[in-house]
Amino acid sequence: MTYNEIGKTGMRVSNLGFGASSLGGVFHSIREEEGIRAVHTAVDNGINFIDVSPYYGHLKAETVLGKALKDIPRDKYYLSTKVGRYGKDGVNTWDYSGKRAIESVYESLERLNVDYIDLINVHDIEFQAGMEGGLQKIVDETLPVLVGLKREGVVRHVGITDLQPENLKWVVEHCEEGTVESILNFCHYSLNDTLLADYLGFFEQHHVGVINASPLSMGLLSQRGTPDWHPAPKDLKEACAKAAAYCQGKGYPIEKLAIQFSTSMNPRIATTLFSSANPDNVLKNISYVNEPMDEQLVMEVQQMIGDQMFVRWKNS
Numbered sequence: 001m002t003y004n005e006i007g008k009t010g011m012r013v014s015n016l017g018f019g020a021s022s023l024g025g026v027f028h029s030i031r032e033e034e035g036i037r038a039v040h041t042a043v044d045n046g047i048n049f050i051d052v053s054p055y056y057g058h059l060k061a062e063t064v065l066g067k068a069l070k071d072i073p074r075d076k077y078y079l080s081t082k083v084g085r086y087g088k089d090g091v092n093t094w095d096y097s098g099k100r101a102i103e104s105v106y107e108s109l110e111r112l113n114v115d116y117i118d119l120i121n122v123h124d125i126e127f128q129a130g131m132e133g134g135l136q137k138i139v140d141e142t143l144p145v146l147v148g149l150k151r152e153g154v155v156r157h158v159g160i161t162d163l164q165p166e167n168l169k170w171v172v173e174h175c176e177e178g179t180v181e182s183i184l185n186f187c188h189y190s191l192n193d194t195l196l197a198d199y200l201g202f203f204e205q206h207h208v209g210v211i212n213a214s215p216l217s218m219g220l221l222s223q224r225g226t227p228d229w230h231p232a233p234k235d236l237k238e239a240c241a242k243a244a245a246y247c248q249g250k251g252y253p254i255e256k257l258a259i260q261f262s263t264s265m266n267p268r269i270a271t272t273l274f275s276s277a278n279p280d281n282v283l284k285n286i287s288y289v290n291e292p293m294d295e296q297l298v299m300e301v302q303q304m305i306g307d308q309m310f311v312r313w314k315n316s
Contacts, residue, residue: 001014001015001016001045001046001047001286001289001290002014002015003015003048004267004269004270004271005209005270006119006157006181006182006209006210006211006270006271007181007182007203007207007208007209007210007270008181008207008209009119009156009157009181009182009209011049011078011118011119011157011209013048013049013078013270013271014046014047014048014049014271015263015264015270015271015272015289016047016259016263016271016272016274016285016286016289017047017049017050017051017211017271017272017273017274018039018042018043018047018049018050018051018273018274018275018282019051019052019213019214019273019274019275020039020050020051020052020056020061020062020064020065020275021052021053021056021057021061021275022035022038022061022275022276022277023035023038023039023052023056023057023060023061023064023065023277024056024057024058024059024060024061024062024064025057025060030064030277031277032064032067034277034278034279035064035068035277036064036067036068037279038276038277038278038279038281038282039065039068039069039072040068040071040072040279041279041282041283042282042286043072043076043077045282045283045286046286047077047282047286048076048077048078049077049078049080049271049273050065050077050078050079050080051080051081051184051211051213051273052065052079052080052081052082052112053081053082053085053121053123054081054082054083054085054086054104054107054108054111055082055085055086055087055092055123058086058087058088058089058090059111062081062108062111062112063111065112066111066112066113066114067113069112069113069114070113074114074115078118078119079112079114079117079118079119080117080118080119080120080121080159080184080211081108081112081117081119081120081121082120082121082122082123082161083096083100083101083104083105083120083121083122083123083142083146084096084100084101084104084122084123084124084125084127084128084142085123085124085127086104094124094127094128094131096122096125096128096131096137096138096141096142097141097142098141098142098144098145101122101142101145101146102145102149105117105120105146105149105154105155106154109154116153116154116155116156117154117155117156118155118156118157119155119156119157119158119159119181119182120146120149120150120155120157120158120159121158121159121160121161121182121184122138122142122143122146122159122160122161123161124161124162124163124315125138125160125161125162125167125168125171126162126163126164126167126315127315128142129167135167135170135171135174136174138160138171139171139174139175143158143160143171143175143179143180146158147179157181157182158179158180158181159180159181159182159183159184159209159211160172160180160183160184161183161184161185161186162183162184162185162315163185163186163187163188163315164315165183165185165188165195165196165198165199168183168185168199168203169199169202169203172202172203172206172208177206178207180206180208181207181208181209182208182209182210182211182270183203183208183209183210183211184211184212184213184273185199185210185211185212185213186212186213186214186218186273187213187214187217187218188212189212189215189262189266189269189272190214190215190216190217190220190221190258190261190262191217191221191243191254191257191258191261191262191298191301191302191305192217192220192221192236192239192240192302192305192308192309192310192311193217193309193310193311193312194310195310195312196210196212196269197266200266200268200269204268209270210268210269210270211269211270211271211272211273212262212269212271212272212273213272213273214273214274214275215258215259215261215262215263215272215274216255216258216259216274217232217240217258218230220232220236220237220240221240221243221244221254221255221257221258222244222254222255222258223244223248223253223254223255225237225241225244229316231313231314231315231316232311232313233311233313235308235311236305236308236311236313239304239305239306239308240305240308242304243301243304243305246300246301246304247297247301250297252294252297254301255285255288256288256291257293257294257297257298257301259272259274259285259288259289260288260289260291260293261293261298263289264289264293
């Protein structure tokens with residue numbers, strides 16, 4: 001495992017990070033005990049960055065993760081969670097107010113069984129972009145209260161997340177320098193889309209660390225294929241399914257190629273998050289990172305995806 005610093009935070013994290021969304025049954029139902037073992041397996045084998053959100057499974061992911069963390073020494077991992085996006089009884093809600101952000105942090109501390117959070121993120125800021133106050137509310141209200149919690153030691157570092165890198169750039173540009181210490185962008189540094197690479201220079205210039213998520217593009221780059229809710233257009237899904245079948249025929253699972261590509265092609269990205277509630281899959285993904293990548297197969301897959309490379313979709 002390779003370890004990289006997230007920006008200037010001092011957090012040196014494994015280049016493969018554990019995304020805990022699967023603990024909330026986001027992709028398919030899980031067995032809680034197996035999910036807890038998946039977390040332990042990740043940490044025992046060198047992964048030291050764990051990311052979660054109260055939104056994942058509508059509190060379930062944080063709750064299960066909290067049970068897993070009870071038995072892991074606090075100095076063995078860095079923990080990231082989020083504010084702003086929530087849900088209950090299958091209904092999504094968004095609240096980027098300062099008041100709700102503070103409440104959310106303390107609620108997460110309790111669910112996660114920890115005394116502080118290493119990295120607190122404002123979750124999926126594009127949804128605030130479409131609400132009253134727009135992204136300026138993130139700048140004027142959400143981030144300042146999180147910085148206040150940082151001064152109090154409740155959180156150690158502050159970041160923002162979004163599918164759209166343009167939004168992340170806008171907020172960094174409009175904040176006081178140093179407010180945003182990291183960004184988390186997903187599905188834009190993977191086999192079918194490396195848009196995030198266009199923004200690395202900007203984030204580096206502003207000393208903002210970069211976290212990449214979903215090397216499988218939320219199931220696009222997998223043998224199983226996408227869940228029903230996946231927002232990608234039909235042509236992109238079909239192109240990726242064709243590429244997955246091609247890799248399978250070569251005896252080289254597309255999941256392996258995708259994980260290797262996202263974790264090895266750009267050292268300016270501190271960590272790439274994958275998610276699994278299965279201990280065996282955790283070990284398998286770790287083994288992928290430690291094996292050499294078939295660069296010829298990367299070219300063949302990208303040629304096969306063809307004009308669907310860089311095709312974008314709206315978050316949901």
